[in-house]
Amino acid sequence: MRIITTPTLKEAISVVHDALNQKKVLILVGKCTVQYKGRARSTLSLGDRILIIKRDGAVLVHRPTGYAPVNYQRSGCIFYAKLEEDRLKIEAIDQKHKEYMKIFFSEITLVACLDLRDPGEFALYATEEDIRRAILANPEMLEEGFKPISIEKEVEPGFIDICGLDKNDNLVIVELKRKKADKTAVTQLAKYVNDIKKRSRRVVRGILAAPSITKDAHILLISLGLEFKKINIKACMESLRKTEERKITEYL
């Protein structure tokens, strides 16, 4: 781990070499120009930027504004760095995709070779309750003509997420999963459907609603005569958001 502020180019390149050789993360801040050639071509004239080279060989050049990097390379690059007259030159070559980028630093504010450990897990999700509220607010999200019933009172099986009637007045039992549904979700749904079938002379359909489903679970689901409905998390959140806005508007 080496961090130097306002280093000379010579000091800087030593840190750069360390980072590249040891596959650590490099941050370089300073005045630079960038050239790119590959699927397209680009040039970027002199200015202050933040360069990040990651362990996997991904490269980002960021300007002081804007979400997107002005120049980048995807992971898998190989690098050459050297001192050239009064500039530090870094080449990033993506041989596989035939993409080539070079950066010339003429002045460096900060160079850092970082040993970052990141075992953390990233989870993108909506809660089951989010999905439930979204479907109740916008039942067509589940199926055209779907009408939820008695969501307030918990019926005896106790843990049915949503039940309702389809456009043909068949009973529909919905099991929700906030992430990829597995076999346990299918058996759970099957149990509820069977319970209800015993007590009703209606046709009873079972729908497993989730962002995705494992292959095994889907095979089991079909063999049991049940159905899968893919839920779009983003659409759920959008729907909820609109509902909330509507609620606010109704109060104005």
Next chain:
Amino acid sequence: MRIITTPTLKEAISVVHDALNQKKVLILVGKCTVQYKGRARSTLSLGDRILIIKRDGAVLVHRPTGYAPVNYQRSGCIFYAKLEEDRLKIEAIDQKHKEYMKIFFSEITLVACLDLRDPGEFALYATEEDIRRAILANPEMLEEGFKPISIEKEVEPGFIDICGLDKNDNLVIVELKRKKADKTAVTQLAKYVNDIKKRSRRVVRGILAAPSITKDAHILLISLGLEFKKINIKACMESLRKTEERKITEYL
């Protein structure tokens, strides 16, 4: 400009406040967790990351690998930063898009408040010669049935980029521009077309081929009975790349 390595959380938050108040660029490296709620929701458990907050209120959280940020906010956020027990909490709120993100740092390796100036211009382009070679290699790119002629010998007007025959055997004069075409490009093309018309009894069409065209130029173009063909720079580069690969293959 303040840069501190392994600061205490107290030292760090002072730099964070400086950066946010003075609308400078903030870089924070350390152990953190992230939560996001907006169009979707996400959580990210503890790990080493690089946080960048830009002048325009854009936020990036980068892990040690991967091109894309694991969490982000678009420009226009407002921020709240405070010390909370033994964590530094930063909230980034995008009121306009109703996106909310919070980051909790428990350990900081590096904090930097940077005054970056970037007047540089970014230009994405293909050279005129690139475009020419691409069209000659793949004439349908210009128009279905287009056949280039005599590109080797420079004809008298001298500076015609490409000429050829369309599927109806009409003469076609092509003027290339590597970036947005303006009125001068149109008058240039008009001149060549008129020159050729005087010497030929064929129908002579004039096509201005460029990535885009100014409104004024397009109006003038139409009034002169000329045509515009939008050129996709990426498609040109892809075409060239394939041609080069083919050439190599032919030698094997």
Next chain:
DNA sequence: AATTAAATTTCGCCT
């Protein structure tokens, strides 16, 4: 590996 579809797509151009 190649192709397709979705993305917290982002980004620019036009209305």
Next chain:
DNA sequence: AGGCGAAGTTTAATT
């Protein structure tokens, strides 16, 4: 400011 379409899109899922 909102809507549409392209992007050095990226990324995940599927064939």
